[in-house]
Amino acid sequence: MKKKESFYAILFLLWGLAAGMVSPVQTAINAKLRVAVGSPVMATLISFFVGSLVLVPVTLIMNRKLTFELQVIRKSPWWLWIGGVLGIIFVISNILLLPALGSELTVVAIICGQMVIAMLIDHFGWFGVARHKINWQRIAGLVLLIAGVILIQRF
Amino acid sequence: MIVLSLIGGFLAGMAVPVQTSINSRLGREVGSPYLASLISMSVGTIILIILVFAADHRIMFNISMFLSHPWWIWVGGGVLGITYLTSNILLLPRLGAALTVVVTVLGQTIMAIFIDQFGWFDVPVHELNIPRLIGVAGMLFGVYLMRKF
Numbered sequence: 540m541k542k543k544e545s546f547y548a549i550l551f552l553l554w555g556l557a558a559g560m561v562s563p564v565q566t567a568i569n570a571k572l573r574v575a576v577g578s579p580v581m582a583t584l585i586s587f588f589v590g591s592l593v594l595v596p597v598t599l600i601m602n603r604k605l606t607f608e609l610q611v612i613r614k615s616p617w618w619l620w621i622g623g624v625l626g627i628i629f630v631i632s633n634i635l636l637l638p639a640l641g642s643e644l645t646v647v648a649i650i651c652g653q654m655v656i657a658m659l660i661d662h663f664g665w666f667g668v669a670r671h672k673i674n675w676q677r678i679a680g681l682v683l684l685i686a687g688v689i690l691i692q693r694f
Numbered sequence: 695m696i697v698l699s700l701i702g703g704f705l706a707g708m709a710v711p712v713q714t715s716i717n718s719r720l721g722r723e724v725g726s727p728y729l730a731s732l733i734s735m736s737v738g739t740i741i742l743i744i745l746v747f748a749a750d751h752r753i754m755f756n757i758s759m760f761l762s763h764p765w766w767i768w769v770g771g772g773v774l775g776i777t778y779l780t781s782n783i784l785l786l787p788r789l790g791a792a793l794t795v796v797v798t799v800l801g802q803t804i805m806a807i808f809i810d811q812f813g814w815f816d817v818p819v820h821e822l823n824i825p826r827l828i829g830v831a832g833m834l835f836g837v838y839l840m841r842k843f
Contacts (some may be wrong), residue, residue: 558803652707
């Protein structure tokens with residue numbers, strides 16, 4: 540049982556690694572698109588629009604339906620619907636900050652923000668995430684990651 | 695000014711795990727992580743249409759550009775974006791927020807080093823060196839610590 544659990548854990552970690560690898564490729568492609576259409580916001584719109592279009596058949600294949608119980612809208616907190624807005628804030632901030640900070644500081648600041656809030660989400664169990672308390676080993680892991688990112692950005 | 699920009703970057707970074715957590719919860723409520731991705735991207739698309747009007751005062755671009763650029767610049771970003779978004783939604787309940795962030799950041803870093811090394815996508819070549827290798831090793835150990843404790 541224990542062995543099976545750790546097998547899945549490693550599988551999920553590898554999946555996360557692969558998902559992360561997709562991200563710089565996406566950034567590179569979107570940078571080209573931005574030059575082609577001459578507007579960063581337009582490039583982001585094309586990216587979101589294409590993504591939405593592709594998700595329609597994906598959802599239909601995986602779930603055989605595209606609908607959900609309408610009472611979810613009434614019963615759930617309002618912030619359930621603003622995930623996409625946060626995605627846009629992230630993309631636009633990236634575009635605006637890059638010329639002001641340069642790529643090294645932009646990457647480091649963003650990753651620090653990501654890691655700090657992720658630790659807090661785990662620690663307090665915000666948004667219904669399973670609680671996982673902060674301990675010194677996790678903080679050491681966080682420091683190592685940030686130090687690693689700084690080293691790679693610098694050299 | 696630079697301090698303000700740094701704070702801006704820090705806050706923008708915070709948007710990512712919060713978005714993943716919200717979308718993960720949305721996936722549970724609507725009964726499908728894929729539908730959650732779709733809702734998130736559609737809301738984003740609608741807001742971006744408004745932003746494009748506000749920023750560019752028009753929502754057109756030259757159609758001839760479809761022919762003068764490779765096809766994948768139009769679809770690549772969107773397809774990879776939803777892969778990243780949906781994977782994050784599926785992984786967060788299984789790995790927790792922090793581990794999801796660190797493992798995807800590690801993947802990003804490794805891929806970025808590859809892109810630099812070989813100059814893919816017309817990026818200037820930047821070869822792997824010892825400090826970069828030490829950085830990757832440190833990050834791997836960091837992921838191990840987070841996973842273990």
